[in-house]
Amino acid sequence: MEHIEEFQKLNIRVKNILEEHRIDVFIETLKDNIQHDVHLWELDSLGNTFRLARKMKAKLRQPGSIPLRTIKMEVLPLVSHNL
Numbered sequence: 012m013e014h015i016e017e018f019q020k021l022n023i024r025v026k027n028i029l030e031e032h033r034i035d036v037f038i039e040t041l042k043d044n045i046q047h048d049v050h051l052w053e054l055d056s057l058g059n060t061f062r063l064a065r066k067m068k069a070k071l072r073q074p075g076s077i078p079l080r081t082i083k084m085e086v087l088p089l090v091s092h093n094l
Contacts, residue, residue, distance in 0.1 A: 014040070015061050022057070034060050044071060 018037055025033075034057055038050050045067045054060045 015064065030055075030057060033057050037061075037064075 018040065022033060034054060037057065037060055038046055041049060041064060045064055048067050049060065049063050052063055054063060
């Protein structure tokens with residue numbers, strides 16, 4: 012994933028920033044359909060966050076896969092009307 016490589020290049024240049032903040036910044040730079048799912052995991056290392064983002068992107072490339080975020084947006088309005 013080119014995006015991760017570019018982020019790593021910039022990350023090396025930046026000093027005195029907590030790992031937690033680096034993770035948040037990286038997640039905010041992801042595409043929405045990946046960003047949401049990666050954020051839910053609340054990972055504690057940048058390396059693990061990179062790995063999860065790669066896995067999520069690979070999963071989205073699989074034929075017939077539907078992003079979790081899309082499913083939630085379609086189902087929630089139907090559920091709230093039945094309450």
